[in-house]
Amino acid sequence: MPADGGIGASTKRREDVRFLTGLGNYTDDINIHNQAYVHFLRSDVAHGKLNRVDTRAAEKMPGVIRIFTSKDFEGVGGIPCGWQVTDRFGEPMQEPKHPVLAEGFVRHVGDPIAAVVAETLEQARDAAEAIEMDISELPAVIDMAAALEDGAPKVHEELSSNLCYDWGFVEENSAAVADAIANAAHVTTLELRNQRLVANPMEARVAIGDYNRATDEHTLYTTSQNPHVIRLLMGAFVLGIPEHKLHVISPDVGGGFGTKIFHYAEEAFCTFAAKAVNRPVKWAATRSEAFMSDGQGRDHVTKIELALDKDGHFLALRTDTLANMGAYLSTFAPSVPTWLHGTLMAGNYKTPLIYVNVKAVFTNTVPVDAYRGAGRPEASFQLERVIDKAARELGMDPIELRRKNFITEFPYETPVAVAYDTGDYNATMDKLIEMADFDGFEARREASAKKGKLRGLGVNCYIEACGIAPSNLVGQLGARAGLYESATVRVNATGSITVMTGSHSHGQGHETAFPQVIASMIGIDADQVDIVHGDTAKTPMGMGTYGSRSIAVGGSAMVRAAEKVISKAKKIAAHLMEASEGDIELKDGQFTVAGTDKSVAWGDVTLAAYVPHNYPLEDLEPGLEETAFYDPANFTYPSGAYACEVEVDPDTGKVEICSFHAADDFGNIINPMIVDGQVHGGIGQGIGQALLENCVYDSDGQLLSASFMDYAMPRADDLPFYDVDHSCQTPCTHNPLGVKGCGEAGAIGSPPAVVNAVVDALQRAGHDITHIDMPLSPARVWSAMQG
Amino acid sequence: MTQVSMTVNGESVSGDVEDRTLLVEFLRETLELTGTHVGCDTSQCGACVVHVDGKAVKSCTIFAAEAEGAEVQTIEGEAAPDGTLSTLQQAFQDNHGLQCGFCTPGMVMSAKALLAENPKPTEAEIRAYLSGNLCRCTGYHNIVKAIMAASGQDVSSIAAE
Secondary structure, eight states, rough: TTTOTTOOOOOOOOOHHHHTEEEEEEOOGGOOOTTTTEEEOOOSSSSSEEEEEEHHHHHTTEEEEEEEGGGGGGGGGOOOOOOOBBBSSSSSSSOOOOOOOSSSSEEEETTTEEEEESSSHHHHHHHHTEEEEEEEEEEEEHHHHHHTTTOOOOOOSSSSSEEEEHHHHGGGGHHHHHHHHHHHHHHEEEEEEEEEOOOOOOSSSSEEEETTTTTTTEEEOOSSSSHHHHIIIIIIIIIIOOGGGGEEEEEBBBOOTTTSSOHHHHHHHHHHHHHTSOOOEEEEEEEHHHHHHHOOOOOOOEEEEEEOOOOOOOOEEEEEEEEEEEEEETTTTTGGTTTTGGGGTTTOOOOBBEEEEEEEEEEEOOOOOOTTTTTHHHHHHHHHHHHHHHHHHTTTOOOHHHHHOOOOOSSSEOOTOOEOOOOOHHHHHHHHHHHTTTGHHHHHHHHHTTTTOOEEEEEEEOOOOSSSOOOOHHHHHTBOOOEEEEEEEEEOTTSSSEEESSSSOSOHHHHEEEEEEEEHHSSOOOOOOOOOBBBTTTTTTOEEEEEEHHHHIIHHHHHHHHHHHHHHHHHHHHTTTOOOOOGGETTTEEEEEETSOOEEHHHHHHHHHHSSSSSSSSTTTTEEEEEOOOOOOOOOOEEEEEEEEEEEOOOOOOOOEEEEEEEEBBSOOOOOOHHHHHHHHHHHHHHHIIOOOOOBBBBTTSOOOOTTSSOOOOOOGOOOOOOOOOOOOOOSSTTOOOOOOOSSSHHHHHHHHHHHHHHHHHHHTTTOOOOOOOSHHHHHHHHHHTT | EEEEEEEEEEEEEEEEEEETTTTTIIIIIIIOOSSSOOOOSSSSOOEEEEETEEEEEEHHHHHHGTTTTTTTOGGGGGGTTOOOOHHHHHHHHHOOOOOOSSSHHHHHHHHHHHHOOOOOOHHHHHHHHHGGGOOOSSTHHHHHHHHHHHTOOOOOTTTOO
């Protein structure tokens, strides 16, 4: 292994030094000479008709440069949706226009109505207050079931109803599943809500538009997880700017968790306005704006039925879900409750028959889209909760019931269209049991009881699909994008390497982990390799970072490009050593000729590539730089087993996490330290969902949880230390690194573990409680205990 | 506009501010010290924590004019002039106590204030002290561990319970 760490080393992160010293370059740290500031005037009602927006008085306010309304965006496209779902009758989903600024109607609290561009932010805000508006408030639909009733007020008048689509999967299985459930020895049913969450990366969104009249080039600085996707969507579908005139830069980005995937109206606005006023234009969201404009997450209401035979074998599974889309379709919203959710309903189990129905619903709320896990936490939560309930009903041990139904042979074709390549669910469960000391639980429970606390133990498994995804497959499923990744490996003359990746780091540590791979492949120190990301002018077209895809797809592209580089370098080395190309080996940064003592150093070969005096110019171009686009053959399937122990205070209903153990199988690992950190963070967010977080609207559509005062983010004293392990490794069989991805596992696996543990504690204390909806706040737990 | 003068990271600085200008705005926009971050608008997140006269302060909760004559330290003043990380900064790197880095300056400045008050804090004391600093990436595990390590405690066997 290279001295400073190749594949498998817990190399310390190089990016930390700039973040720890205040030298990070986040979008809000960027100020451009002569820039103006934007403030958006947003709707304070959930649904209304815009009768009049009068900006005349506001335009006379000090410092105002221009005020924009929807009239300025006539001829400009709406914010596009990147995924079209086909319903179970073969019809496309209903897809309303999402204007940059509200056209005629406002449809959620926070919907932007007008934008003031002024010399200072304060002047822009002051002027926005002088805009006169006449809005007729209309009845809002907030509850999904109510939104689907006949005669319900419509979010979009031009649509036939509030139903975006009615999706069945696999539709042909519907009758067989119904039959199996009707005839099963036992059916366990559970109704539950996977509540709406707000991703809340600590850096709120920022956009800066800049326009160069001399070259007709637009530049957008934005807090995005995927600048190339923004360039394509915004350029082609909204503003009509060709890619070669549009440059998108996402510098240091302070967390994403999905909500910075999407193309937002504010990005299009700043790009558009910069040309219109011929000034750089900057917008930085306040946290309050983030709460009412960032794509939100989850918000599913589900009924799940699991049919079992008398011995506990799973026979069939059926789910009915209402999935909230909010007021408009965000970039990938339609895919989340369908292809990222229905395809995961087999979980770790060989259930032969599965049918998933999802009705996606428009409501007068902020749009909902992917948030860490995106569909997979919803799938895992339903499944692992219903299995726990079934075990209680059948008087079986919940671990044994799971083991009885584990998939044990791979590859495994599920009845929901995906094929798992590898996994070993018994191995992660065995590891979990070793870590979590289940044998000692009874003694710990007694100790808790002596303190007056109710102790419970929850266990669950999860599987997820990462590394999205084969482009031809997702194209058939409605994706309006390819989902490959790209990398250019540029070897410099003296042997150092710059890798340009289409992937993007916003906390994941690419700048450290990606060089570890190159260092191992060539045998040079990782500090000889730098990673460039987040700039469409520097990196090849790539799809960015989400769905735990960076190392599995982006890393694979980098490996493929590096393989091309090494192949060419071997030809050069063969020439220099007057040997046959087939005899050249590369190890520890030295090319050798097999069976001889001849060698030439990596740096000598790279120099020859750029100073080609002694070089086979008739056969080989000079230079050493290669690009690869990698399109994955399949998803990857990380899996694991999690355990949580809790204490419930019977007097207050407060839940305390006593311990959390996670045994994951991520396949091969590049940097174990970074993987640990990803799992910690995912578990922290999952515990946040289980116990604390809830995005709440009142019946009029007012967002009640619109600040950190009202939305309970997990804090340091809400969370424990976690015990995580990833020694169970079944490498992915179809990507060159054998890696699976680890970014979302913690957020997927932890909510059911926590809820299972709380229900266990209450059951052991004699309460006939089979489920409490998240978040398990003291009020909800205490109320449930009162019967 | 009012002129304010203060010492920031050992250097005397001054500038014209509106009465409503917050200290964090003065630091970020006038002095271009962008290491101090703004993560919310309700004084909840702690990304903007700096030291004012040796005490940890959320720089979004005081006006620039209130810091007249004060000694202010920001994250930019934490490492040695040659760039060598402080013990606390080094512990954050060694223990992977940061991911996206956005909350990090505030975390480091809060942790520094804690260790000044309490040189060997327990896990519970650290968690309680950091309850005004939000991190969305780390689940806090490695932040707490880093602060324990910076205070000279053995963190090699840390896990739940």
